Amino acid sequence: xxxxxHDAATVLLWVALLTMPFWMKAVGGYTExxxxxxxxxxxxxxxxxxxxxxxxxxxxxxAYFGIGAYGVGLTLKYLAPSTGWGMLVGVMAGTLxxxxxxxxxxxxxxxxxxxxxxxxxxxxxxxxxxxxxxxxGDDGLTGWRRxxxxxxxxxxxxQNHDTAFYYFALACFALSVGAMALLLRSPFGRTLxxxxxxxxxxxxxxxxxxxxxxxxxxxxxxxASLAGTLYALLNNFTDPxxxxxxMSGNFVIMxxxxxxxxxWGPLIGAGIFVVLQDYVSSRTxxxxxxxxxxxxxxxxxxxxxVLGLLxxxxxx
Amino acid sequence: xxxxxxxxxxxxxxxxxxYALMALGLSLxxxxxGVINFAHGGFLALGAYLAYSLMPFIGFWGALLxxxxxxxxxxxxxxxxxxxxxxxxxxxxxxxxxxxxxxxLEDATRYIWGAQSLPYPIPGWLARPLSTQYFFLxxxxxFMVALVALAVGTLFVILRRTRLGMRIRAGTxxxxxxxxxxxxxxVLRNLNFGLGxxxxxxxxxxxxxxxxxxxxxxxxxxxxxxxAIIVGGLGSxxxxxxxxxxxxxxxxxxxxxxxxxxxAVIYVMMGLVLLLRPRGLFGEEGRLx
Numbered sequence: 001x002x003x004x005x006h007d008a009a010t011v012l013l014w015v016a017l018l019t020m021p022f023w024m025k026a027v028g029g030y031t032e033x034x035x036x037x038x039x040x041x042x043x044x045x046x047x048x049x050x051x052x053x054x055x056x057x058x059x060x061x062x063a064y065f066g067i068g069a070y071g072v073g074l075t076l077k078y079l080a081p082s083t084g085w086g087m088l089v090g091v092m093a094g095t096l097x098x099x100x101x102x103x104x105x106x107x108x109x110x111x112x113x114x115x116x117x118x119x120x121x122x123x124x125x126x127x128x129x130x131x132x133x134x135x136x137g138d139d140g141l142t143g144w145r146r147x148x149x150x151x152x153x154x155x156x157x158x159q160n161h162d163t164a165f166y167y168f169a170l171a172c173f174a175l176s177v178g179a180m181a182l183l184l185r186s187p188f189g190r191t192l193x194x195x196x197x198x199x200x201x202x203x204x205x206x207x208x209x210x211x212x213x214x215x216x217x218x219x220x221x222x223x224a225s226l227a228g229t230l231y232a233l234l235n236n237f238t239d240p241x242x243x244x245x246x247m248s249g250n251f252v253i254m255x256x257x258x259x260x261x262x263x264w265g266p267l268i269g270a271g272i273f274v275v276l277q278d279y280v281s282s283r284t285x286x287x288x289x290x291x292x293x294x295x296x297x298x299x300x301x302x303x304x305x306v307l308g309l310l311x312x313x314x315x316x
Numbered sequence: 317x318x319x320x321x322x323x324x325x326x327x328x329x330x331x332x333x334x335y336a337l338m339a340l341g342l343s344l345x346x347x348x349x350g351v352i353n354f355a356h357g358g359f360l361a362l363g364a365y366l367a368y369s370l371m372p373f374i375g376f377w378g379a380l381l382x383x384x385x386x387x388x389x390x391x392x393x394x395x396x397x398x399x400x401x402x403x404x405x406x407x408x409x410x411x412x413x414x415x416x417x418x419x420x421l422e423d424a425t426r427y428i429w430g431a432q433s434l435p436y437p438i439p440g441w442l443a444r445p446l447s448t449q450y451f452f453l454x455x456x457x458x459f460m461v462a463l464v465a466l467a468v469g470t471l472f473v474i475l476r477r478t479r480l481g482m483r484i485r486a487g488t489x490x491x492x493x494x495x496x497x498x499x500x501x502x503v504l505r506n507l508n509f510g511l512g513x514x515x516x517x518x519x520x521x522x523x524x525x526x527x528x529x530x531x532x533x534x535x536x537x538x539x540x541x542x543x544a545i546i547v548g549g550l551g552s553x554x555x556x557x558x559x560x561x562x563x564x565x566x567x568x569x570x571x572x573x574x575x576x577x578x579x580a581v582i583y584v585m586m587g588l589v590l591l592l593r594p595r596g597l598f599g600e601e602g603r604l605x
């Protein structure tokens with residue numbers, strides 16, 4: 001794709017994002033669905049920071065997503081009725097957990113790395129599942145609501161206006177993907193690409209591989225937990241399913257479905273996946289089969305994802 | 317108290333035997349083909365339900381014998397059709413495919429046999445407790461442990477003594493050389509996959525007798541099986557076996573003292589192993605990649 005066409009596509013994407021609450025209704029959706037696309041898109045792009053740009057497969061990102069969700073929910077319920085503080089606690093908790101677990105697993109590679117991330121994700125699932133008195137157990141964490149944002153000079157009522165919440169989520173999304181894009185363009189980001197392409201060569205060049213992998217993992221999980229806080233705020237609710245392994249799998253399929261080698265691919269994949277899941281689960285009880293079929297067909301026939309497919313067409 | 321501890325240790329041993337049976341199958345497939353079979357729990361459920369449907373016709377023992385083979389046959393077909401095209405590609409793809417397959421298998425079981433749990437009848441003489449003091453020692457439980465031991469023993473004999481087993485072990489070490497020596501690697505991987513699925517099916521039939529039937533029966537067993545593989549050591553089947561039994565007993569013991577942590581404790585064990593000995597108890601050095 002030429003430079004100009006690439007820029008035009010990016011502008012188009014932002015226009016689509018900025019106007020989504022308006023056209024989402026026209027195509028049969030609703031505002032909350034638009035918010036969900038943006039939140040899941042952020043989670044998938046956060047995962048892709050590690051998967052697509054560092055070449056390391058984590059199948060356990062739902063854990064950090066869920067810690068973010070519980071962090072904000074628990075703060076709003078027990079500590080302070082402030083959306084901002086809640087999000088801060090959620091992101092800090094998710095990042096801290098990622099920093100600890102990341103240190104244990106950076107020595108593993110490939111399928112083993114994936115397997116250990118899946119397994120560790122389950123710890124947090126069982127904590128939220130079992131610690132009934134605080135987390136509400138299997139029924140989920142209820143009894144709290146997102147609070148209006150007060151900046152001092154302005155007030156944004158995200159509590160009662162779904163559209164206001166959408167734009168708040170979009171602002172968080174924009175800041176996060178902007179930060180990720182900057183990181184990927186920095187020498188640090190280029191080093192991650194070098195590790196993805198050829199780890200052994202990168203090591204011979206004197207790059208501290210483990211430290212870079214750890215940092216990439218922590219950054220990726222930090223943004224995933226931010227997405228988790230937004231997800232909980234969106235629903236005014238969270239339950240252990242937000243951090244179970246099938247959620248992790250959904251993030252990975254979103255990234256691959258959209259195209260994990262492109263920056264925006266995971267957002268496209270999240271859009272397709274979220275809308276499809278919403279549509280199918282309202283039509284049939286057997287939505288699991290449909291989602292499973294998406295996984296199978298995707299892997300067998302479109303392994304490079306939507307944007308990968310477009311790119312090959314454009315190049316030829 | 318002593319009886320409570322004994323009870324839970326014995327329970328842990330049984331659960332650990334299941335973990336080990338699952339994990340051995342997963343480990344076989346992972347070591348030879350580099351595929352994490354997420355659908356393993358789905359195959360376990362399939363084995364259990366197939367046995368349930370067969371039982372009215374061929375009885376308890378016939379179902380116990382036949383259902384795992386049927387499950388393995390389905391596994392062979394799925395490997396041939398869906399997983400074979402993915403060898404040599406990024407492990408991400410086989411992981412995603414088996415993940416989708418797990419969804420489909422669970423949904424299909426629910427669709428065919430219903431979402432409610434079903435009772436799985438076992439012969440009366442097996443269901444009786446063996447002594448009044450140790451009420452938890454039913455014949456079925458002892459029988460299960462014995463059968464798992466037999467299955468694992470047979471597996472190790474197959475791997476040590478038969479041509480197929482030796483080829484599987486050789487392929488685990490160096491698949492390229494094995495292929496160059498004239499072994500049909502495709503067939504080898506196919507049969508190896510079937511062997512792994514057979515173990516899952518067997519675990520399913522045995523679990524059904526103890527827990528009854530539910531579409532999600534396999535899902536709760538798959539994560540601990542991953543932990544068993546990591547704790548025991550990557551690439552080592554005896555390690556996997558020991559890892560499974562170890563985490564089962566640890567989980568059982570935790571039930572006595574701190575019940576709500578009985579699931580989480582195995583992940584703490586995994587964390588400790590990764591911290592102190594990243595390759596696992598019996599893992600070979602350099603197998604981490």
